[in-house]
Amino acid sequence: MYFVMKRISFSLFFLLWLLIWGACNDGQNYPPSPPEVKAVFINGDSLHYIDVGKGDPVIFVHGSLGDYRTWRAQIDVFAKKYRVIAYSRRYAYPNTQVINDTADYTVAPHAKDLAAFIKALGLGPVHLVGHSYGGFTALITTIDHPELVRSLTLGEPPVASLLDGVRGGDTLVNNFVTKVILPAADAFRQDDKEKAVKLFVQGAWGDSAYFSGFSKADREIMMDNTLELRGAVFTRNLFPPVFCEDLRKIKVPVLLLQGDRSSLFSTSIVKQLDRCMDSSESALVSGSSHGLELENPLEFNEIVLGFINRL
Numbered sequence: 001m002y003f004v005m006k007r008i009s010f011s012l013f014f015l016l017w018l019l020i021w022g023a024c025n026d027g028q029n030y031p032p033s034p035p036e037v038k039a040v041f042i043n044g045d046s047l048h049y050i051d052v053g054k055g056d057p058v059i060f061v062h063g064s065l066g067d068y069r070t071w072r073a074q075i076d077v078f079a080k081k082y083r084v085i086a087y088s089r090r091y092a093y094p095n096t097q098v099i100n101d102t103a104d105y106t107v108a109p110h111a112k113d114l115a116a117f118i119k120a121l122g123l124g125p126v127h128l129v130g131h132s133y134g135g136f137t138a139l140i141t142t143i144d145h146p147e148l149v150r151s152l153t154l155g156e157p158p159v160a161s162l163l164d165g166v167r168g169g170d171t172l173v174n175n176f177v178t179k180v181i182l183p184a185a186d187a188f189r190q191d192d193k194e195k196a197v198k199l200f201v202q203g204a205w206g207d208s209a210y211f212s213g214f215s216k217a218d219r220e221i222m223m224d225n226t227l228e229l230r231g232a233v234f235t236r237n238l239f240p241p242v243f244c245e246d247l248r249k250i251k252v253p254v255l256l257l258q259g260d261r262s263s264l265f266s267t268s269i270v271k272q273l274d275r276c277m278d279s280s281e282s283a284l285v286s287g288s289s290h291g292l293e294l295e296n297p298l299e300f301n302e303i304v305l306g307f308i309n310r311l
Helices: 002-023 068-079 107-120 133-144 169-189 193-205 216-223 226-233 264-276 297-309
Strands: 037-042 045-052 057-061 083-087 126-131 149-155 254-259 280-285
Touching: 037 107, 045 068, 045 107, 057 068, 057 107, 057 133, 068 083, 068 297, 107 133, 126 133, 133 149, 149 297, 169 193, 169 226, 169 264, 193 216, 193 226, 254 264, 254 297, 264 280, 280 297
Parallel strands: 057 083, 057 126, 126 149, 149 254, 254 280
Antiparallel strands: 037 045, 045 083
């Protein structure tokens, strides 16, 4: 019944899309069709994605509490010049994986999925754009499979191991665990998914008002994607170690993004990423915290497109 309801919600989402287009149309032109949702079977499971536009491929990789719909403010803009692919990572809507005690919720299986996804679609080197845990996924994929990546854009990936040895770094990591991971885990134990999401967003974004400030559509997307978060907050060693010597292997151009209101945990990691990589450049997305592409999509799109267009 759970997955039936999700399929119904999925259909209503695209019906609403069509109605909005129709309301904005003067009757002379037909509204564009919503993108077809496709599926590819890799590593023992089906992952869903959309694929629009033509040109060099750009793959968007969402973070926790997201899915391919997270990038709806980027898809049409980037598709004017590029082939845009946004997929739902393992455990994300509308995929049908289930959680269990033996599953691996670290970034490792997601990076393997992304590499297999790129190969299954027969893509050459691609531009990867990843946010948060999706950025961590894209980073590991680039380290392990440099031949698959043409450029890398990272929006505040939680590479916590980079804070080892940094003054105050252990406090930042401990605070993230105690103020983000553990409160969300306690809420899941109480079977209160909405409370878990609110606490996670509050901790990751640094403000208790962020969840209520998101649009209804964005809040619904988050609530559709609690499955991975539930598994992740109960996982020990959630963030696999990545160090400067790993990052120095990356030779493709890298764009590092952070919000001007982001937490010290996130901005400190971005600073270390920039220090460790020879081919990186950084940019600030104004008026935003951790939800870069959601909070200021116009500036996010302008910065990332400007970076990719130069390559």
